[in-house]
Amino acid sequence: MTRRTLLRSATALGAGLLAACTSPRAREDTPTPAHVQTDRSPAAPQGDVYGANIYNTQQVADELRYIEQNIQPLTGNDPKRILITGSTAGVGQLAAAYFLRRGHTVVAHARNAQREADIRRDLPALEAVVVGDLLNLQQTRALTEQINALGTFDVIIHNAGEYGLPNQDILNANSLSPYLLTALVDAPHEQMMYLSSDLHLSGDLKLDELRSGGTNVTYDDSKLHLATLATGLARRRPELRVNAVAPGWVPTLMGVHNGPHAPTTSARAT
Numbered sequence: 001m002t003r004r005t006l007l008r009s010a011t012a013l014g015a016g017l018l019a020a021c022t023s024p025r026a027r028e029d030t031p032t033p034a035h036v037q038t039d040r041s042p043a044a045p046q047g048d049v050y051g052a053n054i055y056n057t058q059q060v061a062d063e064l065r066y067i068e069q070n071i072q073p074l075t076g077n078d079p080k081r082i083l084i085t086g087s088t089a090g091v092g093q094l095a096a097a098y099f100l101r102r103g104h105t106v107v108a109h110a111r112n113a114q115r116e117a118d119i120r121r122d123l124p125a126l127e128a129v130v131v132g133d134l135l136n137l138q139q140t141r142a143l144t145e146q147i148n149a150l151g152t153f154d155v156i157i158h159n160a161g162e163y164g165l166p167n168q169d170i171l172n173a174n175s176l177s178p179y180l181l182t183a184l185v186d187a188p189h190e191q192m193m194y195l196s197s198d199l200h201l202s203g204d205l206k207l208d209e210l211r212s213g214g215t216n217v218t219y220d221d222s223k224l225h226l227a228t229l230a231t232g233l234a235r236r237r238p239e240l241r242v243n244a245v246a247p248g249w250v251p252t253l254m255g256v257h258n259g260p261h262a263p264t265t266s267a268r269a270t
Contacts, residue, residue, distance in 0.1 A: 043114045045121035055089040055118060059251045064097050064122070071101035080190070081127075083153045085109040085134070085181065086160025088119040090252030091195070095157065100125045107150060109143070109160065111135075134160055134177035135169050144184040155191040158182070158226070163254050168215040174222030179229060187240065192233060196244040200224040 047054045052061035082099055086092040087108040096106050100123060108126050110116040111133045119129055128150055132143030158181065162173040178194065203224030209216055217225075227244045234242035249255055 043117040045117045046114070050093075050122055051089070051118055055115070055253065056093070057251050057253055057256055060090060060094065063094060067094070067097045067101055071098060073101065073103035077103050079104050080154040081105045081107075082155045082157065083107045083109070083130075083147060083188075084157045084159055085178075086111075088115040088122075090254060091247060091250050092157075092159040093119065093122065094250075095159065096126070097123055107147075107153070134173040135162070135165075137172055137176060137180065140172075140177040140180050141184065144181060147181075147185050152186045153188045155193065156181075156185065156188045157193045157195070159195045161195060161222075163219050167217050170219055170222050171215050171217040174219065175217060175225040178226060182229060182233060187237065191241040191243070192230075192237075193242075194226045194230045194244045196227050196230070196246045197223040198246050200227050200246075 045051075050056055050061035050064045052058045056064070080099075082104055084092050084096050084099075084106065087096045087106075088110045092108075096108055096119075099106050105127050106123075106125075107128045107130060108119050108123065110119055110129055110131050112131065116129045116131050120126065130143060130146040130150070132139040132146070134140050134143075158178045160173065160177070162170055165173075182192070197220075199220045200223035201220075203218070203220035203222070205224060205228065206214075206217060206221055230242050230244040233240070
């Protein structure tokens, strides 16, 4: 995968955002604190900036440096306030870095204090970092309170996801947590986006399983859940622009280590 291909794949999350969101909007409901105060213990960032071979692959770390050095603010841009879940590594961090360089305001989401420390070091221009592990639905509910305390966003990107974990964890992180965040977080002014995958074509909704309290939900099933959630939300909230986006294979740690169909080398992902 070339540098330019990686950049195009990662920023596919926001490909329609700048074109779709052009009107100015007052933000009287946006509070001013720089970050959310919590009782978490402080942590030190890991490794060098962008955490190559710790929480990012070398390819992602290199692309983050490219974004920092080469992406310029858009002239005449109407800046947006954007929340991105799962934005402390991989595709989510690439999108956050890109939007920051373009002149937008970004709030990141970390799963724990360690990842919060990493992203604050990597992207110091962030407005805030909210923290909660989407594997734990109680933490997800607490996360919604942190997000709502920051005020309404223009755009929310549901990027966080897990692969290669037990089905209960896949159900919580990939299906139920995005649903709770959609239902309990104040709706954005303009756009909601969900990171999907072509693997949703192999998924099953398993509605009877869910209604009975079962947990037999695979990664493919969860991606179908997200596409269905996006479709339902678009019909229920026609004033919102709602997208389910499949950016393709990106050489993140999850893509390299967990993807059984991933290319063996990034050079094959062109």
